[in-house]
Amino acid sequence: MVGKIAILAFPAARGKPQGGMNHLGPWRRGLRELCRSLIEVLLPPTCGACGQSSGGPLCGLCTAHLQRIRPPWCPRCAEPLLLAGDRCRADHRTLTGLAFARAPFAYAGTGGALVRRWKLDGDPVAAATLGRAMAIAVAADCLGPWRKALLVAVPLHAERRRQRGFDQAEWLARDLARRLGLEYLPGALRRTRRTMPQGDPRVLSRSRNVAGAFATARARDLADRRVVLIDDVRTSGATARECAQVLRAAGVSQVALLTACRS
Numbered sequence: 639m640v641g642k643i644a645i646l647a648f649p650a651a652r653g654k655p656q657g658g659m660n661h662l663g664p665w666r667r668g669l670r671e672l673c674r675s676l677i678e679v680l681l682p683p684t685c686g687a688c689g690q691s692s693g694g695p696l697c698g699l700c701t702a703h704l705q706r707i708r709p710p711w712c713p714r715c716a717e718p719l720l721l722a723g724d725r726c727r728a729d730h731r732t733l734t735g736l737a738f739a740r741a742p743f744a745y746a747g748t749g750g751a752l753v754r755r756w757k758l759d760g761d762p763v764a765a766a767t768l769g770r771a772m773a774i775a776v777a778a779d780c781l782g783p784w785r786k787a788l789l790v791a792v793p794l795h796a797e798r799r800r801q802r803g804f805d806q807a808e809w810l811a812r813d814l815a816r817r818l819g820l821e822y823l824p825g826a827l828r829r830t831r832r833t834m835p836q837g838d839p840r841v842l843s844r845s846r847n848v849a850g851a852f853a854t855a856r857a858r859d860l861a862d863r864r865v866v867l868i869d870d871v872r873t874s875g876a877t878a879r880e881c882a883q884v885l886r887a888a889g890v891s892q893v894a895l896l897t898a899c900r901s
């Protein structure tokens with residue numbers, strides 16, 4: 639309930655897609671910051687992963703069970719390496735069509751709890767914890783040719799979005815646009831059909847489950863741009879590969895993937 643109230647206080651998290659924070663007028667930005675501060679003052683600090691009262695964004699127990707993925711890591715897939723420059727033994731075919739992938743947390747333990755609490759309860763503490771960590775994980779990559787990259791969210795199907803009341807990846811993309819100073823392009827991808835959740839045991843082939851499930855709009859805005867795809871969890875990479883293929887067919891020059899967790 640606390641989460642739902644807080645989400646209502648962030649108008650851009652709901653309703654009609656808009657541009658990133660960079661496009662808001664100064665008075666509106668100020669109003670949003672005021673809302674954030676009021677929420678922080680009015681609501682008692684709770685843990686973003688378990689909801690218990692805590693002195694910070696995570697309680698001691700959840701901090702102990704948080705599996706961070708940190709450099710040194712493979713520059714392509716972010717698999718942790720003993721030393722920078724070591725050979726990565728991960729299968730990079732899972733990232734076909736993607737320049738690189740980053741995620742700050744493993745899904746096991748607290749990372750998954752944060753994502754579920756954000757997705758299912760709309761807890762803003764969980765969202766802010768994920769957004770902050772995602773921004774740190776990719777900040778070093780958003781330089782050089784990627785400094786003008788567009789952020790594009792992996793979308794929910796319209797019906798699922800209506801049921802949930804918000805789209806968790808879209809909200810993260812807006813938050814990341816503000817944190818990283820990049821542009822979020824709303825409505826760049828849409829789901830053309832409902833798919834089973836990729837983690838559902840009835841899904842025998844994750845690639846087939848999402849094949850042909852996405853389409854692009856705004857081709858003119860996407861042409862010759864680099865895109866950082868935003869999603870909550872990367873499992874097999876099938877969803878990101880499918881989105882990357884569709885984006886590249888629309889003229890995007892390179893696609894990278896940023897998720898909160900990876901399994």
Ligand SMILES: [Zn+2]
Nearest residue numbers: 685688697700
């Ligand atoms: Zn906790």
Ligand SMILES: [Zn+2]
Nearest residue numbers: 712715726728
């Ligand atoms: Zn690798």
